[in-house]
Amino acid sequence: MPKLDLSQIPFQGGSGYPGKLAEAGAGRFVQRLGDAGGLTQYGVNMVRLEPGGLSSLRHYHMEQDEFAIVIGGTCTLIDDQGEHQMQPGDCATFPAGEANGHHLINTTDAPTTFLVVGTRTPTETGYYSDIDMMVKQDATGSAFTRKDGSPLTADQIGDTNE
């Protein structure tokens, strides 16, 4: 039925980032609402950030619109313009192709929850703002490389642009 039974949709941890970058996902737990309800055209996730948690490494999408609304607690949106405090009800939009790397971080001592929506597209390219990494996604999965397309190596992961 259309109304979701939220008690049956777990918050899941984990990260798809390669190597030590996966540590960035340590304080992040995702409840996949859209998937649970049979939606395929966009993803809808409730995300809980524990204190110190990050929504993602700071990034932007080339092909996918992204929307977020804070549901509970306080978090900080960081983008190319700086830091922006986000309270419950505050919203942010990240249009596809807009090269403004962003993420949400929880610098408080209580959990934050936000709802995030992202289009599902056949292919996608994402760029990470603070490290030399990009991701290409297609039906076969995700491939992380340096921004020139060369492979990440253990010593490269975590390199900054500086």
Place this chain on the structure above:
Amino acid sequence: MPKLDLSQIPFQGGSGYPGKLAEAGAGRFVQRLGDAGGLTQYGVNMVRLEPGGLSSLRHYHMEQDEFAIVIGGTCTLIDDQGEHQMQPGDCATFPAGEANGHHLINTTDAPTTFLVVGTRTPTETGYYSDIDMMVKQDATGSAFTRKDGSPLTADQIGDTNE
């Protein structure tokens, strides 16, 4: 910037329904968040229902996924299975092509707000469950007809299937 200035995005009333059916939109006000933030791949609207208000006439979409989450107040989801109470945080999904007519109504004496997401597609067909009406949408706009494609007339609008 990505964070929306909600004070600058008005809640707008009005209805696109033909004839006397437009009265169904009397208690509904929509804040177009996605449009304000430059999103094009899906719509994101905050909807306020005053007491007695309806989200829409009961309908389903053939091509567009729809998602809703209650933000404030209490409302009632009505679909083919009956009535479902919706509290803040409760979510519902309506996958494209699933022939389960639905809407949200506010039977309380206080406003309800919910966030709703719907895919933007080049074309769309929607069917109304309680009256003999369908809508086809494309780049030129929306066309409401009876379900057999014949024109609505003044005496037909509001006809039930019974």
